[in-house]
Amino acid sequence: MIPRYSRPEMTDIWSPETRFGIWLEIETLAAEAMENLGQIPPGVTAAVRKRGGFDVNRIDEIEREVKHDVIAFLTSVAEHVGEEASFLHKGxxxxxxxxxxxxxxxxxxxxxxxxxxxxxxxxxxxxxxxxxxxxxxxxxxxxxxxxxxxxxxxxxxxxxxxxxxxxxxxxxxxxxxxxxxxxxxxxxxxxxxxxxxxxxxxxxxxxxxxxxxxxxxxxxxxxxxxxxxxxxxxxxxxxxxxxxxxxxxxxxxxxSAGQKGSSAxxxxxxxxxxxxxxxxxxxxxxxxxxxxxxxxxxxxxxxxxxxxxxxxxxxxxxxxxxxxxxxxxxxxxxxxxxxxxxRTLESMGGLHNSQRILLSLVEHGVSRDDAYRLVQRNAMRTWGGEGPLLDLLKKDPDVSSKISDAELEALFNLDYHFKQVDTIFERVFGTA
Amino acid sequence: MIPRYSRPEMTDIWSPETRFGIWLEIETLAAEAMENLGQIPPGVTAAVRKRGGFDVNRIDEIEREVKHDVIAFLTSVAEHVGEEASFLHKGxxxxxxxxxxxxxxxxxxxxxxxxxxxxxxxxxxxxxxxxxxxxxxxxxxxxxxxxxxxxxxxxxxxxxxxxxxxxxxxxxxxxxxxxxxxxxxxxxxxxxxxxxxxxxxxxxxxxxxxxxxxxxxxxxxxxxxxxxxxxxxxxxxxxxxxxxxxxxxxxxxxxSAGQKGSSAxxxxxxxxxxxxxxxxxxxxxxxxxxxxxxxxxxxxxxxxxxxxxxxxxxxxxxxxxxxxxxxxxxxxxxxxxxxxxxRTLESMGGLHNSQRILLSLVEHGVSRDDAYRLVQRNAMRTWGGEGPLLDLLKKDPDVSSKISDAELEALFNLDYHFKQVDTIFERVFGTA
Amino acid sequence: MIPRYSRPEMTDIWSPETRFGIWLEIETLAAEAMENLGQIPPGVTAAVRKRGGFDVNRIDEIEREVKHDVIAFLTSVAEHVGEEASFLHKGxxxxxxxxxxxxxxxxxxxxxxxxxxxxxxxxxxxxxxxxxxxxxxxxxxxxxxxxxxxxxxxxxxxxxxxxxxxxxxxxxxxxxxxxxxxxxxxxxxxxxxxxxxxxxxxxxxxxxxxxxxxxxxxxxxxxxxxxxxxxxxxxxxxxxxxxxxxxxxxxxxxxSAGQKGSSAxxxxxxxxxxxxxxxxxxxxxxxxxxxxxxxxxxxxxxxxxxxxxxxxxxxxxxxxxxxxxxxxxxxxxxxxxxxxxxRTLESMGGLHNSQRILLSLVEHGVSRDDAYRLVQRNAMRTWGGEGPLLDLLKKDPDVSSKISDAELEALFNLDYHFKQVDTIFERVFGTA
Amino acid sequence: MIPRYSRPEMTDIWSPETRFGIWLEIETLAAEAMENLGQIPPGVTAAVRKRGGFDVNRIDEIEREVKHDVIAFLTSVAEHVGEEASFLHKGxxxxxxxxxxxxxxxxxxxxxxxxxxxxxxxxxxxxxxxxxxxxxxxxxxxxxxxxxxxxxxxxxxxxxxxxxxxxxxxxxxxxxxxxxxxxxxxxxxxxxxxxxxxxxxxxxxxxxxxxxxxxxxxxxxxxxxxxxxxxxxxxxxxxxxxxxxxxxxxxxxxxSAGQKGSSAxxxxxxxxxxxxxxxxxxxxxxxxxxxxxxxxxxxxxxxxxxxxxxxxxxxxxxxxxxxxxxxxxxxxxxxxxxxxxxRTLESMGGLHNSQRILLSLVEHGVSRDDAYRLVQRNAMRTWGGEGPLLDLLKKDPDVSSKISDAELEALFNLDYHFKQVDTIFERVFGTA
CATH class of the missing domain: 1.20.200.10 (Fumarase/aspartase (Central domain))
Known part of the structure; x- marks a missing residue:
């Protein structure tokens, strides 16, 4: 475990204190059940609950000797509880x-x-x-x-x-x-x-x-x-x-205000x-x-x-x-x-709308092949740096004779892409 | 995939035929929905259902050319279906x-x-x-x-x-x-x-x-x-x-009868x-x-x-x-x-019952320390090859004065260990 | 192995033909050594070299029966070589x-x-x-x-x-x-x-x-x-x-010319x-x-x-x-x-030279703290879009009073960064 | 790192003290080279060598502020060395x-x-x-x-x-x-x-x-x-x-003497x-x-x-x-x-020698098939618990008529298997 990548809430779960605490809880609950079943004398659980405890350093000390962690723990508990502890862990x-x-x-x-x-x-x-x-x-x-x-x-x-x-x-x-x-x-x-x-x-x-x-x-x-x-x-x-x-x-x-990525x-x-x-x-x-x-x-x-x-x-x-x-x-x-x-979105001069232009030309009666040719020749010019695709299309008579400027502008409307955002949000968050 | 570690039922799922078949199913179902929504002309789905098909080798051939598997697939399907195929995959x-x-x-x-x-x-x-x-x-x-x-x-x-x-x-x-x-x-x-x-x-x-x-x-x-x-x-x-x-x-x-592990x-x-x-x-x-x-x-x-x-x-x-x-x-x-x-179970001369003997001696009034000593000295002899633990215990007057032979024999009864088998079977299988 | 991500030169190494061919080579070489040592009759190696061979399908067939690949292989070899094959694989x-x-x-x-x-x-x-x-x-x-x-x-x-x-x-x-x-x-x-x-x-x-x-x-x-x-x-x-x-x-x-990333x-x-x-x-x-x-x-x-x-x-x-x-x-x-x-390199308006300006100001007698302040206030303006760092520095009297325009321009010279390229190339390629 | 599975010699290598010590060594050596090249004033290295040091807690403290470990370290070093430290880390x-x-x-x-x-x-x-x-x-x-x-x-x-x-x-x-x-x-x-x-x-x-x-x-x-x-x-x-x-x-x-695997x-x-x-x-x-x-x-x-x-x-x-x-x-x-x-070796009644018996029978003129049959019928009896293989072979007239008892016994000699132990030891250890 790397301390700088830890939070105390989680490290606490793995501390010796927590671990031995859970052990004691388990042993006590088991004793309680045995007592209820009459398998150990009455009073053991109460004694453990009252005086139960352990000492982490003492457990370490005993473990070094007996080389068995649970025995070391039980010994330490017995030192707190007294003789009732001998009924713990039975079977x-x-x-x-x-x-x-x-x-x-x-x-x-x-x-x-x-x-x-x-x-x-x-x-x-x-x-x-x-x-x-x-x-x-x-x-x-x-x-x-x-x-x-x-x-x-x-x-x-x-x-x-x-x-x-x-x-x-x-x-x-x-x-x-x-x-x-x-x-x-x-x-x-x-x-x-x-x-x-x-x-x-x-x-x-x-x-x-x-x-x-x-x-x-x-x-x-x-x-x-x-x-x-x-x-x-x-x-x-x-x-x-x-x-x-x-x-x-x-x-x-x-x-943060004080944080510096680089000096200058x-x-x-x-x-x-x-x-x-x-x-x-x-x-x-x-x-x-x-x-x-x-x-x-x-x-x-x-x-x-x-x-x-x-x-x-x-x-x-x-x-x-x-x-x-x-x-x-x-x-x-x-x-x-x-x-x-x-800015990034627009940096390609509107090329991301090329598919929509193509479909629109087809809907306006242009054959698919011709439509493809028309779109591509303008797209290539935009890619070559000659201007935004919308401008070029407006100036291309083969296109403008088919689609009005207003229609062309509509085809570049971003909202077209966002009409299902509500649907997606409803699916993910429950409400749009 | 290593052929000798395969079964045809599973390899079939991954065959090109199966894959393209699922593709066709998806495209057809999508067309069906589009048709129902009036987004493509009526009859497309029926045409695809009727004449739909593909040719794996042909798809491979086209893919080598266009370097796009889905286009290659759609082209092959179009060769079977005819012009209605142009409405597949829309959007x-x-x-x-x-x-x-x-x-x-x-x-x-x-x-x-x-x-x-x-x-x-x-x-x-x-x-x-x-x-x-x-x-x-x-x-x-x-x-x-x-x-x-x-x-x-x-x-x-x-x-x-x-x-x-x-x-x-x-x-x-x-x-x-x-x-x-x-x-x-x-x-x-x-x-x-x-x-x-x-x-x-x-x-x-x-x-x-x-x-x-x-x-x-x-x-x-x-x-x-x-x-x-x-x-x-x-x-x-x-x-x-x-x-x-x-x-x-x-x-x-x-x-199997014919199988040989080694010649001799x-x-x-x-x-x-x-x-x-x-x-x-x-x-x-x-x-x-x-x-x-x-x-x-x-x-x-x-x-x-x-x-x-x-x-x-x-x-x-x-x-x-x-x-x-x-x-x-x-x-x-x-x-x-x-x-x-x-035979394996018994090969240790009954040592696996030592804990039971110990508990029994304590129940018969022997102090825990003495009981431990009595059990261990006999267990060591069994381990040393001097005979089964039960026999040695019977012959040890410090033990036999406390526990009768019949009782000792009972302590070696295997059934003791199996009394919860029904419980376990019920848990695992639903019935004992 | 995925066929589309393979080259025949490598797949050949792993073919059954290659594998059995290597097996035969090993068995033949071992026989040769045994023959030289007089442990098997003379002539075995020559016979194997002359008539040695195997049949992959036959080996598969035998293996299905005997469930042992080496035995199946030896049997197939024996069918080609004849009785001398019985001396193969000895020991x-x-x-x-x-x-x-x-x-x-x-x-x-x-x-x-x-x-x-x-x-x-x-x-x-x-x-x-x-x-x-x-x-x-x-x-x-x-x-x-x-x-x-x-x-x-x-x-x-x-x-x-x-x-x-x-x-x-x-x-x-x-x-x-x-x-x-x-x-x-x-x-x-x-x-x-x-x-x-x-x-x-x-x-x-x-x-x-x-x-x-x-x-x-x-x-x-x-x-x-x-x-x-x-x-x-x-x-x-x-x-x-x-x-x-x-x-x-x-x-x-x-x-490639014909390759298409996207239709339009x-x-x-x-x-x-x-x-x-x-x-x-x-x-x-x-x-x-x-x-x-x-x-x-x-x-x-x-x-x-x-x-x-x-x-x-x-x-x-x-x-x-x-x-x-x-x-x-x-x-x-x-x-x-x-x-x-x-273009990318220059897109930051020369900010990547800020460290050099700082060092130069110090060399020109400006205290480190002042130098830092001077550089940063100009860098921030470049970052804010007010112009290339060099231009701003020239116009900043606190800087230009210390460093001449020519010197400033020299500090923006890219070659400064590349003076050790030869060294690096010599290290990597042996010659610059 | 799990403390119970560590040795101090190795954990020391990864301690903060060791790490910062190496950092200081690197910075000092770099300064020494710069000084030799006349790039920083003479005396810096000597000053660092003389007064150089750092304080781990202080470094932690500074790092929490500046969020940069090397700057924190250099600051701590400077607090020990004085102004010569400003020439460290140059470039x-x-x-x-x-x-x-x-x-x-x-x-x-x-x-x-x-x-x-x-x-x-x-x-x-x-x-x-x-x-x-x-x-x-x-x-x-x-x-x-x-x-x-x-x-x-x-x-x-x-x-x-x-x-x-x-x-x-x-x-x-x-x-x-x-x-x-x-x-x-x-x-x-x-x-x-x-x-x-x-x-x-x-x-x-x-x-x-x-x-x-x-x-x-x-x-x-x-x-x-x-x-x-x-x-x-x-x-x-x-x-x-x-x-x-x-x-x-x-x-x-x-x-160890005191160690206990199990109580009894x-x-x-x-x-x-x-x-x-x-x-x-x-x-x-x-x-x-x-x-x-x-x-x-x-x-x-x-x-x-x-x-x-x-x-x-x-x-x-x-x-x-x-x-x-x-x-x-x-x-x-x-x-x-x-x-x-x-005991383990002998527990199979000598079956591990069956191959040698087979080869010996062949050398004594028995056909391979007959030899195989003879060996196997005795081996099966040994496996079935009827006695050690050697005894059974001696009693089998079809075997004993071919191989004398003395020869049979020799075939069960363990040393046969160990004749190349020296070779192997020479290969591995250099000497047999």
């Missing part, structure tokens, strides 16, 4: 605690990531509505194609992050399971009702069948989903980077945030392959997944969380230049 | 056809993959029920832990492939969209109702907003899902490979199918990263995704389809050796 | 043939790839020398920075592909080994001198120790190297795509080749992870690597070979617009 | 410092990794020689094949890590370059001789041509190499895990170190894809690589370093059970 296996805890952490992380997506969605919708009818050239292959609006551009990202949100909720559901099933998952020494109680209390589902551990296809799906979301961030970051490049400059990341060149405002987000997307995605490799554990379990998860668990969620908020900030504060967009 | 862009076709292909591929998963689920349930109470040692870290049943082992895979199935349906939904929105997706030259008609006829949703193309986060999610499923196949394949290794030999891939060594039956499946899983997974890299296209679209999809589209679906059926065959025909499983 | 294991053959194929593929790199290097040097002093703006973060030349741009790629070439030769060396060591690699039934003979004849090294197979870390390194080279292709493709975008248009992929818009020339190359880079890179996963085979060998290599072996080499030649064609025919480059 | 760009520093760090990391490999090589050779002739069954597909020795097994890993070492040195060379070439790499404001001086002093090569930054194909190759080495660690870890599984138990990770089951010694190493291999490999994605930066540079390298730079080197030492420890202390290996 349970370490994985019951570790894996259920990881579920809780991943669920909390997902919830926090949803918050980040929501912030981004809000920003995208706000800016999309603001620029709903701001004309800008649509580009395919990096080449000017036909007009669109900056609002539609942003709407495509809103739709994409709506999907990201839905996927994240599914990924959350994938990992929201609890397994308290004992060694090799047979419930030989622990009643399934205990699992049910812990699961319900923690807002988790029970794991239908576990092989000592919660199966890792769930986690693979979770991290794969983070990877897809990171890729969507990369698409948005790439768009901003393109818009900010000197020759385009249709939009810019916000620069006032145009040197680099899209450093979105470049950074491009790199963060690569980092988040790098969790996907090891998560997939973690699935095929040997037999009922091996522990090769553990070191991987100590890395990718915090890293992927922390960096994605940071990226969502950084991306939100970029969109919220994005400096948009509608004039520049219009 | 559409190539991506409308290409991307909607890819959706149809990926949806069909998903449907076929579901069939493969269903076959595997059927096989897993059948064999799980057959071996519901076949005792086998559960292993963690490759080391004997506590008993489980072979049926439970298989049930864990059934549950995993149930999840795979659910994920696949979600992935199918992700890509089941239709975009007929014209250049840069503004519907400037095409009525959204045409898209609605085509989508409905093909069983797809409309794409809420497209940037000329259907956004690639959808496809990334699709291929990521295939990667997770492939990893589950690897887990099952790895299990079989472990079970078949000489020292374990608790189960084996089926060997009758034990040389290699788990070649599951080794092969392990490799196929790696191949399928290799589609995930490029699919993620395909998301961040430039502006409204660039075409860098296309060459990638020409590779991973067929490859990942064909190989996974093949893998699901090969895996199903392995499970259907798996030769299981319950005797060998039992 | 050898299938992997001896399969793995040594794969080495030969990967070596030949590497040699062909080197040819592709050489073509690209030639093209890059030619165009770099042509544009050695063609001024163009250097960009960092997509923002104009300081001037460079188009020749230097191309030189950076030349240097990168020199490294690619060197890496490829190392990767070739990694896999250029021969193993003829029998089952589990102990030489129990085959003399090491046979391996030495085959290796020498095929231009390979002997594998110092094999575990039945040639270790797969070698192949992993090979495919990882292809992945790095593919990434370099992506960098060059990305550069061309950027240069061709409408707002930049400093260079373009060549368009003459500017619609899409960088489809470099977009395609970007995608191909992703495809080639997708071989890296499975190749890494292939290393950790079980014990002396398992066969999980085989299905992977049937995919990535041909795919990665064929697609990279195609990409190198497509990239070479793009560079050879690249349409470069020096006027456009100059 | 340089931040990347000159950052990238050259990264080279130094990666070179140091490589040197440390070589030390780790050397420790592992030493351990492997020592244990290989110790078990040079310890018989063990060779396994293909997890199935017993023919005998080998445990020494040969280890020798294969030694050869593999020799290759790893050689690759690492090449990877080191890839990144051992220095770029001090100013903005966009043209040396417009900095003399190439300065670069030469800094490079030489730091033991680096000059970068022939840089695009402001050191090209990232170099770093991609570096991290790809680490990925291959990690995969070799995974192969060795997998071997140990297999050997330690209960049914095999031919070798075990060392267990003395056999429960889990191969946790090698399982952990398997996971660490996945983590290290996860750096490869983002490193490949870092190559295609835009134009002369973008900064998307930076966040990636802040992650993978420390993580991949620290985890691999830790893994090499953990792996070395495992091998140094590996508990090997030759008796168990022999």
């Amino acid at each position: 349970m296996t370490s994985s019951d605690v570790l894996d259920t805890c990881l579920s809780v952490q991943l669920v909390r992380a997902a919830d926090l990531l949803v918050t980040g997506i929501d912030r981004l969605l809000t920003a995208l919708e706000k800016r999309a509505r603001e620029h709903k009818l701001t004309p800008t050239i649509g580009r395919s292959h990096g080449i000017h194609a036909e007009p669109t609006t900056f609002g539609i551009k942003l709407a495509t990202f809103h739709a994409e992050f709506q999907r990201a949100r839905a996927r994240l909720l599914l990924a959350r559901e994938e990992v929201a399971t609890c397994a308290i099933s004992g060694a090799v998952g047979t419930f030989a020494n622990i009643d399934p009702r205990i699992e049910a109680h812990v699961a319900k209390s923690l807002g988790l589902s029970i794991e239908p069948v576990s092989t000592q551990i919660i199966p890792r296809d769930r986690h693979a799906m979770y991290f794969a989903t983070l990877g897809v979301i990171a890729s969507s961030i990369e698409r948005l970051a790439t768009e901003v980077r393109h818009l900010q490049r000197t020759e385009v400059l249709e939009a810019e990341e916000f620069f 060149m006032p145009h040197k405002r680099n899209p450093v945030l979105t470049e950074n987000l491009t790199g963060l997307a690569r980092l988040v995605r790098s969790a996907v392959t090891p998560a997939l490799e973690n699935v095929a554990l040997w037999h009922e379990r091996d522990i090769s997944h553990s070191s991987v998860e100590r890395g990718i668990g915090p890293d992927a969620t922390i960096h994605l969380d940071f990226a969502l908020h950084r991306m939100s900030g970029v969109i919220e504060n994005l400096v948009v230049y509608p004039d520049s967009m219009l | 559409m862009t190539s991506s409308d056809v290409l991307d909607t076709c890819l959706s149809v292909q990926l949806v069909r591929a998903a449907d076929l993959l579901v069939t493969g998963i269903d076959r595997l689920l059927t096989a897993l349930e059948k064999r799980a029920r057959e071996h519901k109470l076949t005792p086998t040692i559960g292993r963690s870290h490759g080391i004997h832990a506590e008993p489980t049943t072979f049926g439970i082992k298989l049930a864990t895979f059934h549950a995993e492939f149930q999840r795979a199935r659910a994920r696949l349906l979600l992935a199918r939904e992700e890509v089941a969209t239709c975009a007929i929105s014209g250049a840069v997706g503004t519907f400037a030259n095409i009525d959204p109702r045409i898209e609605a008609h085509v989508a409905k006829s093909l069983g797809l949703s409309i794409e809420p907003v497209s940037t000329q193309i259907i956004p690639r986060d959808r496809h990334a999610m699709y291929f990521a899902t295939l990667g997770v499923i492939a990893s589950s196949i690897e887990r099952l394949a790895t299990e079989v490979r472990h079970l078949q290794r000489t020292e374990v030999l608790e189960a084996e891939e089926f060997f 060594m009758p034990h040389k039956r290699n788990p070649v199918l599951t080794e092969n499946l392990t490799g196929l899983a790696r191949l399928v997974r290799s589609a995930v990263t490029p699919a993620l890299e395909n998301v961040a296209l430039w502006h409204e679209r660039d075409i860098s995704h296309s060459s990638v999809e020409r590779g991973i589209g067929p490859d990942a679906t064909i190989h996974l389809d093949f893998a699901l059926h090969r895996m199903s065959g392995v499970i259907e025909n798996l030769v299981v050796y319950p005797d060998s499983m039992l | 050898m294991t299938s992997s001896d043939v399969l793995d040594t053959c794969l080495s030969v194929q990967l070596v030949r593929a590497a040699d062909l790839l080197v040819t592709g790199i050489d073509r690209l290097l030639t093209a890059l040097e030619k165009r770099a020398r042509e544009h050695k002093l063609t001024p163009t703006i250097g960009r960092s973060h997509g923002i104009h920075a300081e001037p460079t030349t188009f020749g230097i741009k191309l030189a950076t790629f030349h240097a990168e592909f020199q490294r690619a070439r060197a890496r490829l030769l190392l990767a070739r060396e990694e896999v250029a080994t021969c193993a003829i060591s029998g089952a589990v690699g102990t030489f129990a039934n085959i003399d090491p001198r046979i391996e030495a003979h085959v290796a020498k004849s095929l231009g390979l090294s002997i594998e110092p120790v094999s575990t039945q197979i040639i270790p797969r870390d070698r192949h992993a390194m090979y495919f990882a190297t292809l992945g790095v080279i593919a990434s370099s292709i992506e960098r060059l493709a990305t550069e061309v795509r950027h240069l061709q975008r409408t707002e930049v248009l400093e260079a373009e992929e060549f368009f 818009m003459p500017h619609k020339r899409n960088p489809v080749l470099t977009e395609n190359l970007t995608g191909l880079a992703r495809l080639v890179r997708s071989a890296v992870t499975p190749a890494l996963e292939n290393v950790a085979l079980w014990h002396e060998r398992d066969i999980s690597h085989s299905s992977v290599e049937r995919g990535i072996g041909p795919d990665a080499t064929i697609h990279l070979d195609f990409a190198l030649h497509r990239m070479s064609g793009v560079i050879e025919n690249l349409v470069v617009y020096p006027d456009s480059m100059l | 340089m760009t931040s990347s000159d410092v950052l990238d050259t520093c990264l080279s130094v760090q990666l070179v140091r990391a490589a040197d440390l990794l070589v030390t780790g490999i050397d420790r592992l090589l030493t351990a492997l050779e020592k244990r290989a020689r110790e078990h040079k002739l310890t018989p063990t069954i060779g396994r293909s597909h997890g199935i017993h094949a023919e005998p080998t020795t445990f020494g040969i097994k280890l020798a294969t890993f030694h050869a593999e890590f020799q290759r790893a070492r050689a690759r690492l040195l090449l990877a080191r060379e890839e990144v051992a370059t220095c770029a001090i070439s100013g903005a966009v790499g043209t040396f417009a404001n900095i003399d190439p001789r300065i670069e030469a001086h800094v490079a030489k002093s730091l033991g680096l090569s000059i970068e022939p041509v840089s695009t402001q930054i050191i090209p990232r194909d170099r770093h991609a190759m570096y991290f790809a190499t680490l990925g291959v080495i990690a995969s070799s660690i995974e192969r060795l870890a997998t071997e140990v895990r297999h050997l330690q599984r209960t049914e095999v138990l031919e070798a075990e990770e060392f267990f 089951m003395p056999h429960k010694r889990n191969p946790v170190l090698t399982e952990n190493l398997t996971g660490l291999a996945r983590l290290v490999r996860s750096a490869v894809t983002p490193a490949l994605e870092n190559v295609a930066l835009w134009h002369e540079r973008d900064i998307s690589h930076s966040s990636v390298e802040r992650g993978i730079g420390p993580d991949a080197t620290i985890h691999l370093d830790f893994a090499l030492h953990r792996m070395s420890g495992v091998i140094e202390n590996l508990v090997v059970y030759p008796d168990s290996m022999l």
